[in-house]
Amino acid sequence: MVGSSQLLPQIRGWARELGFSQIGVAGVDLSSAEPGLMQWLAEGFHGEMQYMQAHGLKRARPAELVPGTVSVITARMDYLPRSTPDGWQAVEFERLARPQEAIVSVYARGRDYHKVLRARLQKLSDRIAEAVGPFGHRVFTDSAPVLEAELARRSGQGWRGKHTLVLSREAGSMFFLGEIYLDMPLAPTEPVTAHCGSCQACMDICPTRAIVAPHRVDARRCISYLTIEHGGPIPLELRPLMGNRIYGCDDCQLICPWNKFAQPSHLPDFDARAPLVGQQLVELFAWDEATFLRQTEGGPIRRIGHERWLRNIAVALGNALRAAQDAEQAGQLRAALQSRADHDSALVREHVAWALAQGSE
Structure with missing residues (x-):
């Protein structure tokens, strides 16, 4: 049986083996994010994404979404293809200058990330259960009323850029996020400071x-x-x-x-x-x-x-x-x-x- 103080380093090791780049832990009190969420919805900025409105504050209340949740493991997975060249941003910008060429967002050119992350988060959960015994959990990746970016920010995955995406000093923003809601207490990891400055x-x-x-x-x-x-x-x-x-x-x-600083993935899924x-x-x-x-x-x-x-x-x-x-x-x-x-x-x-x-x- 692994003690909780030893568990997080082990989880990080297992996560690396599964292709994740970073693991963090967040608490479940997201009440300070609720006013911003409600204002965004009230202004209609969610457009036709009615599920955003339908779930309302459940997004900001993990323990209501999955009763018994006391901690959230957050996971980052880089997605640039393995063959990404240096100066890849310039390569992508050049596509815009060729009007007859079709541009598909980089993240969508390979396998569906929902499938990749969900399967690997479940494997990570199974590894944890082998170490500590059965525990209540549920895995998510952009697939339920979860304040994903806020949980990532609070757990130290990065800060929220002015475009609202999570930014990391080590990995930019070219990564996917996933979560494991669990009924086991883990000490939260520290958030990081923002580094956008005056850049817009x-x-x-x-x-x-x-x-x-x-x-x-x-x-x-x-x-x-x-x-x-x-x-x-x-x-x-x-x-x-x-x-x-x-x-x-x-x-x-x-x-x-x-x-x-964006990192190529090690997985062929995102080629x-x-x-x-x-x-x-x-x-x-x-x-x-x-x-x-x-x-x-x-x-x-x-x-x-x-x-x-x-x-x-x-x-x-x-x-x-x-x-x-x-x-x-x-x-x-x-x-x-x-x-x-x-x-x-x-x-x-x-x-x-x-x-x-x-x-x-």
């Missing part, structure tokens, strides 16, 4: 000005929200600002000075899949539903479905058409769009019509 590069670069104030994001304007969570038509005024980003947006992370990197918009727009499901199997993109996939790419094609350098290029883009002009989905048809109209401006 993330706010300045956001294409849609979604970071409305330091530490405050209006999800309704965020390209990640629009391309992933939002189910209906993308607001007209935001479409031109999306450029060639078809799933997610990394701009606020690419520009962050701390991401020069980029070829169809999702450096591909032309017209190629991805030609995928039928069966191809879409096959190419996104086991990845996070699959959950948006083929209809939203086409909607997102139609917007990007419209933006590419507006930027077309010559008649041949414009013709290829128009032909791709015309192929979906009579699509079964009214959502797709409307975005295609908008995109085609961009060529006549």
Whole structure:
């Protein structure tokens, strides 16, 4: 039987073996985060993410979500692909200058992180149980009403950047977070101080000005929200600002000075899949539903479905058409769009019509 003082070093060792980069411990009193959460919801910044509203304060009250919870283990897992080159931010920014190339957020190019983290957090829980005996627990990764970033901050994983993501001096922000809620008391680890200073590069670069104030994001304007969570038509005024980003947006992370310390993962799970990197918009727009499901199997993109996939790419094609350098290029883009002009989905048809109209401006 392992004593609690010896347990945390052991947990950290087991976690490293499972591909985690850092382990922390947070308490369950998150009451000081409740006013900010309620104000964010009251202002409607959560958009169509109704689950945020539905769970309300349960997010800030771990012991209500999982009765008996007295401690939370937080885990960080870096996700840059193993082959990430030096200067990777510049490589990613260059993609924005190629309007006909499709950009998928770096985190979404490999295996679905929900699957990877949840399985490994469960294995970590099993290792703990082998050492201390059975205990009550539940694992989470971006999958329930959990104030993930706040728990990470309190447990010393990093501080909250002005873009609201957790930032680490050792790893930037290119990592996933997971938690184990447990009914076993563990001493909390110390939080770290913030190191953003006067920098507001993330706010300045956001294409849609979604970071409305330091530490405050209006999800309704965020390209990640629009391309992933939002189910209906993308607001007209935001479409031109999306450029060639078809799933997610990394701009606020690419520009962050701390991401020069971002760490590649050691796991093959997060290696980029070829169809999702450096591909032309017209190629991805030609995928039928069966191809879409096959190419996104086991990845996070699959959950948006083929209809939203086409909607997102139609917007990007419209933006590419507006930027077309010559008649041949414009013709290829128009032909791709015309192929979906009579699509079964009214959502797709409307975005295609908008995109085609961009060529006549």
